[in-house]
Amino acid sequence: MARYTGPSCKLCRREGVKLYLKGDRCYSEKCAIARRAYAPGQHGQNRKKLTNYGLQLREKQKARRIYGILESQFRKYYEEADRQKGITGENLLRLLELRLDNAVFRLGFANSRTEARQLVRHSHFTVNGKKVNIPSYELRVGDVIAVTEKSRSSEKFKALSEVASNVPKWLSVDKDKMEGQVVALPQREDIDIPVNETLIVELYSK
Incomplete structure (x- = not known):
């Protein structure tokens, strides 16, 4: 592409x-x-x-x-x-904002959207338990984005899980489980x- x-x-x-x-x-x-x-x-x-x-x-x-x-x-x-x-x-x-690569970045699982795109393409994430490697995948309210079991042990994600991130209100994150969820549709005031x-x-x- x-x-x-x-x-x-x-x-x-x-x-x-x-x-x-x-x-x-x-x-x-x-x-x-x-x-x-x-x-x-x-x-x-x-x-x-x-x-x-x-x-x-x-x-x-x-x-x-x-x-x-x-x-x-x-x-x-x-x-x-x-x-x-x-x-x-x-x-x-x-x-x-509802693109998967953007959500991965917003959740703090990547340092930039470019890095998030690469991580998604390399199948490091699941959506509702299923692997998704399409950066433009459109998320919906209730979707759960998680780091795959295999990737959780990598130093990359261990380091990210220890860094505090400013997660917008339309997302929630559990750094211990290395997963996040879309809890609402993003509003204009949430998009900085x-x-x-x-x-x-x-x-x-x-």
């Missing part, structure tokens, strides 16, 4: 905000935004003021890069969100990503 394989820090610099794509590195002095807070490239420091379309495009790109998905996938999420009842922008973020979803809706509505 196609995916971005270039430098993650360049994406943060291009958007001008931390997207937290590199886990612990994003919180250290090595963070690219902290050292070079301007867009990459020869003319990165001479960017002109963005048009309305430019602002809308940047918000869409920012959301795409945070969740690590391609344009075709993102458009499908938007179309599904548009068909649902309620506010389209909030529906879109809710669908993205630096994205203005209204601009994304405006872009796709044209």
